Amino acid sequence: MSESKIRYRLLFFLTSGVRGGIEEHALSLLQHLPRDHFSFALACPPELIEAMIDELTDLPVTVFPVRATDWTQWRETLQLHHIVQQFRPHIVHCHLFRATLVGAPIAWAMRVPVIVETYHGREAWRQGGFIKGRFVIDRLVSCCVSHIIAVSEAAARFLTEHKRIPVNKITVIPNGRDLRAFQPGRRAGSAIRKRFQVPASAPVLGVIGRLETQKGHQYLLRALPQICAAFPDTRLLLVGEGSLYAALQAQAKDLGVHDNVIFAGFQRDIPAFLEAMDIVVLPSLHEGLPLTAIEASAMAKPIVATAVDGTPEVVRDDTTGILVPPAAPDDLANAVLTLLQRPDLAFRYGAAAHAWVRQQFDLQRQVDETERLYLELMAMQKR
Known part of the structure; x- marks a missing residue:
């Protein structure tokens, strides 16, 4: 099968149950990424599925309800493991720190070829203290992540200057809207x-x-x-x-x-x-x-x-x-x-x-750049 005909299985993982800007961002990608290159799944809390049910009903997306927001929730974490095992994604795409904290290590341990995080901006609640303020955990978890998308130049600067993530691991793809x-x-x-x-x-x-x-x-x-x-x-x-x-x-x-x-x-x-x-x-x-x-x-x-x-x-x-x-x-x-x-x-x-x-800030520009990054990361896995 030629490269242009390959369909990669893409799993989006979100942990918030509230429909906001980040959730709209992910939904827009599910709606507009080309279906000839990807098949889609979404793992997220059931409340978010309910909030987006009208849009999801019209999409060819496999939906998995799960509330795995941290490692203390061992049942939910095990459930996410089973989801990855069932869907067998080529790409796992996590949104926000909590999703990456849980989802990236599971995907890495299960040998998912490409693991992407979209970083939507600094977490203002994470101030002070060695654990919260120094981003030690972020750097450890980033070892499981293939690449990070920053939604703005400011977000990219925060990743490099405060979290000390290498520049070559970050691509800025600004948010867009239809x-x-x-x-x-x-x-x-x-x-x-x-x-x-x-x-x-x-x-x-x-x-x-x-x-x-x-x-x-x-x-x-x-x-x-x-x-x-x-x-x-x-x-x-x-x-x-x-x-x-x-x-x-x-x-x-x-x-x-x-x-x-x-x-x-x-x-x-x-x-x-x-x-x-x-x-x-x-x-x-x-x-x-x-x-x-x-x-x-x-x-x-x-x-x-x-x-x-x-x-x-x-x-x-x-x-x-x-x-x-x-x-x-x-x-x-x-x-x-x-x-x-x-x-x-x-x-x-x-x-x-x-x-x-x-x-x-047209959405198609964001979609095209995201697709290009996915395909580049998959191509790198085959070298």
Whole structure:
């Protein structure tokens, strides 16, 4: 059989049960990698399978529910071993540290030819102490990994400078999105505003992301009273679910802005929600390379974002949006007010963002580069 006709078995392994940017990243690869080169399997928690069931149903993907998040879960770890034994993958692709920690040694011990990790950005929770802060375990586990994909230049720098991973073991493949789904001017946003009883003239700020500490919602809420003082009809539209739902609701009440905040929960039609927003805000404390920034830019929305990790690689300060320091409510408020007070500037940023992401962050580019890396790594195994 010729090289072009070989179909490699590719197993994706994820440990999070929540559907977020990383999970969308993996799903996009499953949807768009060429089926003439690969057959697919996905091993992940059953909650994630349920969250993605509509998309997975239409894909030729073998799905294995498993919750192997660390080595203390010996039953789940043994289950993952059985999955690898059953599917016999040529390539195991792990996403995030916990997946690599468990999945890479199992795949290596079972002689899987190629083991890939996608590194989505620094783990801010891993600070201090010999075990957490020095990344000794990361370097040990990396011995089981054939190659690491970094989703941004910032992520690659963190791997080399802090985790001390060799440069020749890292390839930067920036995140991408299927931009055909993100077309401004669909007028779907007016239906979203009507659904949540937002006046047509009210400014709408939007955050799309899990309600977790990393995403920085609490700092934007602290900025909101200052914004509402100048623009009282402002609405803050929060799209996403997470463990901080109750805490953020309580914070909004304490700050006196509860009536200005809309908790929309998890939503599938992200382009429509972006259309409803005037300004997209990313107040994150850390990011790999944020998909929301790509999607908002594709919808020609101006962005206010924190200058963390890979975000400046998508949001260009004073060109497609405004970058501010993380955990800085006053800076968030001032940046938002600048765009609300200057709609001409907001429009210019949105137009520039639209052009920028269509040049740099189309999904097909990410898929092509990932496929090329897989095939190169497999070819190296045959030498």
